[in-house]
Amino acid sequence: MSAPALAACAAAALTIGVTALSAVAQLEVRQRVAGAADAAALAASDAAAGWSDAEPCALAGETAAAARAHLVRCEVDAATAEARVIARAGTPFGAVEIRARAAPDADPVAVIAGTPGANGWAWPSGSRVVTQEFHDGMSIDLAVGPDGLLYAPYDGIVVHAGEDGGGIPQACRSNPGWWRGPNHTVVMRHEYEGRTLFSSHNHVAPSSSRALGVETGDRVLAGQAVASAGMSGCTSGPHTHFTLATHATNAFPDVNPYDYLGPP
Structure with missing residues (x-):
């Protein structure tokens, strides 16, 4: 040539x-x-x-x-x-x-299963077992209870429920068997003592929020079931990758969740 x-x-x-x-x-x-x-x-x-x-x-x-x-x-x-x-x-x-x-919705018909503590915050899973401590920022992985329900950690509003739009993370490029398709997440916004915080559950079962009557824009209460644990995204087993942050995404959270949830 x-x-x-x-x-x-x-x-x-x-x-x-x-x-x-x-x-x-x-x-x-x-x-x-x-x-x-x-x-x-x-x-x-x-x-x-x-x-x-x-x-x-x-x-x-x-x-x-x-x-x-x-x-x-x-x-x-x-x-x-x-x-x-x-x-x-x-x-x-x-x-x-x-x-x-x-625009405001009517008050939700809440499924309350978690129990809020004295500060109004609830543990976000039916199990207090932490399967992985801080990673990807201040994310923590939590085991789930027998029913697999995941809870709102505090009163707030759902700002996103569904696929997060992220790609395949490096962990799944190295371990292709862990990739289960797009990660499904529930992101919630909370107002607490003059501070705006965002929490999220990840690897949730697709459409599980809707099955519980929870959709984007809905108000939720501390301890309300907002999703079920699943196998979406990059995961080796059912759990929730839980985050608490000052920004409205589920990536690299910057807030220590134990400061609000208390110890496991």
């Missing part, structure tokens, strides 16, 4: 590679901004409904920023507490904007 032909092939391969990287980057940012927009709208609606003392759009902005997105618009209907927001994040290939809306 001539030198010009080789150069042309190399240029074409480079173009294809850049295009593929661009598509992946855009998808990852879009998923993150969608989660940020949903969480921001829910935060503003909650504040407007009196669940938080914060100014609705200020809280929405803080929530979006915690997910590395910028709130570019926030409108709240004072009469209905409905919130509409637009969140944005930039990429090397252009900005991504996502719209979201939220």
Whole structure:
């Protein structure tokens, strides 16, 4: 093959590679901004409904920023507490904007199984056995009880229930037999003593939240069953990968859960 032909092939391969990287980057940012927009709208609606003392759009902005997105618009209907927001994040290939809306739901018909402690926090599993201490930040792995139910650790609102959009982690690249398909998660937002925290259960059984009457946007109570343990994501057996964080994702949490849950 001539030198010009080789150069042309190399240029074409480079173009294809850049295009593929661009598509992946855009998808990852879009998923993150969608989660940020949903969480921001829910935060503003909650504040407007009196669940938080914060100014609705200020809280929405803080929530979006915690997910590395910028709130570019926030409108709240004072009469209905409905919130509409637009969140944005930039990429090397252009900005991504996502719209979201939220409004208060009726009070949930809660399935209360966990028992809150004196501070109002409940242990998030039916077993107090910790199968793996801090990893991937301050995540902990918890065994589950015979019924496999997973609980809300504190009163709050569900900001996401379903696939988390993450890829195959390195642990499953090294151990392919552990990969069970996309990880399903339940992420909840809590207001506690002036602090906004986000908890999550991971590896949950797909559709188990819906089976318990729990969906994105629902308010939940401490000790309420919000999902069932499953085998989704990268796991060698049923358990919950539990996180508590100051940001609205389930990745690399930055809060020690024992500070709120108490010791095992």
